Amino acid sequence: MARLVLWDIDHTLIDTRGVGRELSAAAFARTTGQPMREQAKIDGITEQVIFRETARLHGLTTSRPDFERFAHALTEEHLNHINDLRERGHALPGAAAALDALDADGVQQTVVTGNVRAVAEIKLQVFGLDSRILWDLGAYGEDNDARAELVRLSLQHAHVSAETAVLIGDTPADVEGAHANGVRVIAVASGRSDETTLRDAGAETVLSDLRDTELLVKLVRNDA
Known part of the structure; x- marks a missing residue:
């Protein structure tokens, strides 16, 4: 798990x-x-x-x-x-429920993002998605140019092995950065990359969105 x-x-x-x-x-x-x-x-x-x-x-x-x-x-x-x-932006469907369900399941959660940390915190706070995030375990746009290095830094901050982590993201760069560190990926086709593109990038699992909370928790557990 x-x-x-x-x-x-x-x-x-x-x-x-x-x-x-x-x-x-x-x-x-x-x-x-x-x-x-x-x-x-x-x-x-x-x-x-x-x-x-x-x-x-x-x-x-x-x-x-x-x-x-x-x-x-x-x-x-x-x-x-x-x-x-x-007023103009929004949390994506299922995001809040996913964060809550994973927290209830005992999974630690952080962010690996190209955003600088201060902006990342503002964005998630605005949409009420910040309370489940362990910010000090994350890695941010000011930390390194390469997404793979951000994933490595986050694993280091959390003191966990790659086998016990899962990255959830919407781009081929997310997939590549995770796989460069041996981290499993759940890709979500809620951005500009469609499901085929994400599968072709090597994502183990591709979802259309985060609406199916039960399925997402099972996938994170790796028992779906």
């Missing part, structure tokens, strides 16, 4: 319905002095890489201090627009 679930956030537990991109654009402009005309690919990518590659699209070369300024600005933008997040 799994002892730890590593959740992705965006398009797995929540959907900001475009608010996230708007806040990222505002933070980018504050940090670089340029409007964000386009954004680098974001699915499954860490915030550090998104900022660096987006800056490159605008002819800019950035440093770690630049990213730290961006992360601070991005956190402020989320704090200042909590009402927009709440």
